[in-house]
């Protein structure tokens with residue numbers, strides 16, 4: 001493994017029961033790379049992302065994060081290092097924005113209350129959402145919720161962020177604010193794996209684009 005390879009798929013196959021999702025996937029991702037995965041509905045894009053942080057198991061091959069088989073890592077650590085953001089945000093509806101952001105810092109990262117407050121206020125400011133801190137998720141727009149979901153992932157200080165159609169539930173105006181935020185992550189050299197139908201955006205930000213088709217992952221060549 002090269003030193004800068006952060007994530008590696010080696011001959012990975014995944015079935016649901018008898019149904020093959022993908023077969024023999026090989027992929028090496030370098031730190032700071034932005035990879036996009038495209039493909040038809042049902043081709044297995046979400047499943048592939050879920051395998052990376054063990055929301056789904058694999059049936060063959062292995063996935064290595066910084067050279068170590070992810071099956072050997074603790075789930076808590078793996079999911080801290082590899083954050084995932086879904087299309088429908090997954091915020092805790094009964095907690096305010098502030099508490100949604102605090103909870104992981106205290107319970108997972110183990111930061112003190114004082115440090116956590118500082119970090120939360122900082123990221124809210126950066127995202128221009130300070131005035132929403134005491135609101136509940138159902139008082140926010142879709143774009144605001146998605147930005148909070150991304151902020152919550154960022155606070156875990158992940159090495160990789162997986163984005164599964166982060167804008168597909170949003171209308172145009174809200175979409176732009178989320179794409180802008182993702183663009184900032186690209187500029188900050190975050191390693192990203194993005195599943196998105198936003199072709200223009202995908203073409204602009206991706207170092208490499210892969211197509212999942214007929215159970216196979218293939219790199220899309222430019223031109």
Ligand SMILES: Nc1ncnc2c1ncn2[C@@H]1O[C@H](COP(=O)(O)OP(=O)(O)OP(=O)(O)O)[C@@H](O)[C@H]1O
Pocket residue numbers: 016021039040041042043044045046047048
């Ligand atoms: N938990 C599950 N159990 C059984 N089959 C599943 C499960 N999740 C997904 N599938 C099937 O696996 C295949 C891949 O699904 P997946 O959700 O990964 O596709 P996708 O490419 O993300 O599609 P979309 O673009 O619609 O989100 C589909 O045929 C789907 O029906």
Ligand SMILES: [Mg+2]
Pocket residue numbers: 045046047164
């Ligand atoms: Mg999907």
